[in-house]
Amino acid sequence: xxxxxxxxxxxxxxxxxxxxxxxxxxxxxxxxxxxxxxxxxxxxxxxxxxxxxxxxxxxxxxxxxxxxxxxxxxxxxxxxxxxxxxxxxxxxxxxxxxxx
Amino acid sequence: xxxxxxxxxxxxxxxxxxxxxxxxxxxxxxxxxxxxxxxxxxxxxxxxxxxxxxxxxxxxxxxxxxxxxxxxxxxxxxxxxxxxxxxxxxxxxxxxxxxxxxxxxxxxxxxxxxxxxxxxxxxxxxxxxxxxxxxxxxxxxxxxxxxxxxxxxxxxxxxxxxx
Numbered sequence: 001x002x003x004x005x006x007x008x009x010x011x012x013x014x015x016x017x018x019x020x021x022x023x024x025x026x027x028x029x030x031x032x033x034x035x036x037x038x039x040x041x042x043x044x045x046x047x048x049x050x051x052x053x054x055x056x057x058x059x060x061x062x063x064x065x066x067x068x069x070x071x072x073x074x075x076x077x078x079x080x081x082x083x084x085x086x087x088x089x090x091x092x093x094x095x096x097x098x099x100x
Numbered sequence: 101x102x103x104x105x106x107x108x109x110x111x112x113x114x115x116x117x118x119x120x121x122x123x124x125x126x127x128x129x130x131x132x133x134x135x136x137x138x139x140x141x142x143x144x145x146x147x148x149x150x151x152x153x154x155x156x157x158x159x160x161x162x163x164x165x166x167x168x169x170x171x172x173x174x175x176x177x178x179x180x181x182x183x184x185x186x187x188x189x190x191x192x193x194x195x196x197x198x199x200x201x202x203x204x205x206x207x208x209x210x211x212x213x214x215x216x217x218x219x220x221x222x223x224x225x226x227x228x229x230x231x232x233x234x235x236x237x238x239x240x241x242x243x244x245x246x247x248x249x250x251x252x253x254x255x256x257x258x259x260x261x262x263x
Contacts, residue, residue, distance in 0.1 A: 021120070022113075022147060054140050055212035056147065063209050083135040090219050091212045092198055 002031060003049065011042040017049035020057035029060040033067060041073025044100070048079025058093060065096060076100050104168040111161040113150050126166065130174050132241045138174070141220035142166075144213035145178035145233050153180025153231065168239070176235040184230030191218060 001024055004015040012035045016028065032043070043064060047053070065075040076098040080088055088094050106126060110116045124139045131138065146164060154160030160181035167175045191214045197205040198215060218224050221235040 021117075021143070023117070051135070052140070054143050054147070055210070055216060058212055059209040062207055066207055066209075083137060083140065086137060087140065087216065091215060092206055096203075096206050 002028060005031070005035075007035075007040065010040065011044060012040050013044050013046070015046040015049065019052035020050060021052070021054065022056040025056040025060045028057070029063060032060070032064050036064070036067045036071060039071075041068045041071040043068060043073070043075045045075060045077050046079045047077060047084055048081060050079075050084055051082075053084055053087065055091075058087065058091060062093070062096065074098060103170075106164075106166040108164045109161045110150075110164070111159075116146055116150070116162070116164070123164070123166065127174070127176075130168055130239060131237065132239075136237075137216070137220035138176075138235065138237050141217040141235055142176050142178070144216050145176070145235065148213055148233075149178050149180035149182075149231075152185055153182035172239055174237045174239055177232060178235075179227075179232035182231050184227075187214065187226040187230045187233065190214060191224075 001016070001018050001020075002014065003017040004013070006013045012032075014032065018024075020028065035043070045061065045064075061075065061077070068074050074097075077088070078100040080099065088097075088099075106123070108116075108119060108123075120143065123142065127136055127139045127142065128134060142164075146162060149162040153162055162181075163177070163179045165175075165177040165179075167177075169175060194211055194215055195218070217233065217235060220237070222238050223234070223236040225234045225236075226232065
């Protein structure tokens with residue numbers, strides 16, 4: 001779920017936590033794309049507290065990246081560990097996002 | 101041959117959500133792994149089945165079967181009642197595309213589930229119709245399933261909640 005969203009210096013800092021299944025992914029998508037609609041285009045997503053994510057959650061992050069890029073920005077991802085990191089590497093999303 | 105089997109039928113996604121953590125815990129204990137990729141793969145298979153199969157108002161259902169064979173192999177079958185899709189062909193195409201790491205492919209919002217299933221299992225197979233997937237994983241250590249001694253009773257309770 002979304003634990004924190006903070007806007008500072010024109011960047012949106014998001015901390016996700018827990019298990020991100022299909023239902024949670026839908027909620028996260030709606031919340032984060034609102035910030036793109038407001039004109040913000042730089043995101044930093046902290047996944048260090050995420051224990052589970054699957055292709056639905058990864059798809060949301062990709063959707064955010066596409067929208068951010070279309071507006072001249074981008075998404076950076078931090079805190080990759082365990083299975084979450086494995087999934088990023090497996091699906092080559094490490095080539096899609098800036099990894100911190 | 102000694103078998104341990106869990107079998108569920110769902111006619112709506114909420115039914116699966118109710119037992120998802122139970123199935124995940126079972127897989128973790130069988131594989132003696134705190135975060136097995138196979139748990140993600142099973143959820144991907146079920147998500148696909150609900151996405152492509154006929155459920156709910158259409159009267160269809162999704163079947164999830166988890167078997168442990170002789171304590172050596174974990175086999176998971178997910179079947180829906182939809183028309184099926186050319187899963188094997190699609191998987192091969194995806195593997196080629198991801199191999200080239202083309203930006204337009206990597207930026208697609210869907211299509212990663214099959215890749216995750218392929219990577220997580222030792223064997224992945226689809227039936228001819230394309231409405232059933234089989235995932236097989238070798239078990240490295242003999243599983244301790246004492247905590248699941250009452251699995252049947254638990255499942256019956258779960259199932260009675262779905263009807």
